Amino acid sequence: MYCQILESKMTRIKQNEIALRMFKALFVLMLIGAFNVSSANVRLPNIISSNMVLQRNSKVKIWGWSNPNEKISLTASWDNKTYRTEGTRDAGWEVLIETPAAGGPYTISIKGNNSIVLQDILIGEVWVCSGQSNMEMSGNLGLKEIKSELSSAYNQHIRFFHIPKSTAPHPQKKGEGEWAVCDSNSLKSFSAVAYFFGKNLNNKLDIPIGLVAASWGGTTAEVWTPDSVVNSNEVLKTAAAKIIPSGMCPYLPGYAYNAMIAPITNYAIAGTIWYQGENNTLTAGTYRELFTSMIDAWRAAWHKNLPFYYVQIAPYRYAAKNTGALLREAQQRSADHPNTGMVVTTDLVSNVNDVHPQNKHDVGMRLANWALAETYHQKGVAYKSPVFKNVSFKGDKAIVVMDNAENGLMVKGNAVTELFIAGDDQVFYPAQGDIKNNTLTVRSKEVKNPVAVRYGFTDTATGNIFSKENLPAAPFRTDSWPVKTNEK
Secondary structure, eight states, X not given: OHHHHHHHHHHHHHHHHHHHHHHHHHHHHHHHHHHHXXXXXXXXXXXXXXXXXXXXXXXXXXXXXXXXXXXXXEEETTTOOEEEXXXXXXXXXXXXXXXXXXXXXXXXXXXXXXXXXXXXXXXXXXEEEEESHHHHOOGGGTOHHXXXXXXGOOEEEEEEEEOOOOOOSSOOSSOOOXXXXXXXXXXXXXXXXXXXXXXXXXXXXXXXXXXXXXXXXXXXXXXXXXXXXXXXXXXXHHHHTTOOOBTTBOOSTXXXXXXXXXXXXXXXXXXXXXXXXXXXXXXXXXXHHHHHHHXXXXXXHHTSOOOEEEEOOOOOOOSSTTHHHHHHHHHHHHTTSTTEEEEOOTTSOSOTTOSSOSOOHHHHHHHHHHIIIIISXXXXXXXXXXXXEEXXXXXXXXXXXXXXXXXXXXXXXXXXXXXXXXOTTOOEEEOEEEEETTEEEEEBTTBSSOOEEEESOSSSXXXXXXXXXXXXXXXXXXXXXXXXXXXX
């Protein structure tokens, strides 16, 4: 009996010793794990990474996360100046660093409990490129223009940051995406409009260009606008409630902005290009207020009066008649907003039954010309399309004066097309147009006392009035009469 008791005690002692050794081993592993966490805690958002382009001649923000009170230092190779900060109680940190004139490649070294070295950094101009499907269109989506570019696509001085489609109910900080050098592989899936825009800037300015693409086919402008902006405005809130949900894209205000724009608003940029509007045609009456509010919200988020250059939607046969014409009118009126510019595309369409015109090269080039002239102050750049200025009526004639046509207007073809005139009865008849310098004289034998003129004011009109610099005149109307649609 005694032996059995002793043996039982010895067994329990051995078990306790084994348990103690296991506890010690586990404790050591926990300590190692805790040490590893604390020694590898400096983290960066995705847009702060190797291959990035930083805005030149600026104070740019570099930010991330760490342990609270963690000491952090940052050194950039262009001046070897060291910046120091420490983690906040919220585990965040940021520093402002000064960037030189365009150049590179450079490195940035960040040290906390761990070390990060960012390689192959360029200094140049950074643009955000956003909108819906016509901004998103790429070589992978069938654009032949991009396929013909692939053999010569490699350009070390053009960098892409593509933000994948994502949503969030609240503004995010880290974001998704990665920087890539422009080559035949990265170009295939990148925005064609953005690429041709950046290629033109790179050629003309001879500096590195960073392009940040955030686009989503089928989206309305509401999803790119902070929800606080939409919901605090009864007009915009009511219009947003009319959006019909689609199975392919978000529809709630702010959802794309929160996940795809908010995370990059700390990143210094030169400006924005935008191609969107097709999915807002049923709320064209409120689009100007929505669009300009969105622009102001983005500028507030970046704390900068960013230039905002955008594309007027192309001719297309919409199901609800005249809604495309009304949306284009809202976009034209938005051009009065400070530091904006609009590209007209009525001449870049070969099929009005296709909402995705294939010519993205000229769209990107025209956007770039706005930037070259207005942002970079280059001389001799033709970039403004002729737009309606004023009208007067003399007897059976209407005399329309066009702006942005200092060298005169011209007609491609034998006669002006898509031109209409009306009297007090508000019935429009096809009209004859005669051009002299920057004026258009309009008449029709059907209208003895005209009071209104419309040019290209239908969903599918392409028009044939151009400036002598070969830029198409923007569609216009001189009246403010109600426009009939077959919108349900």
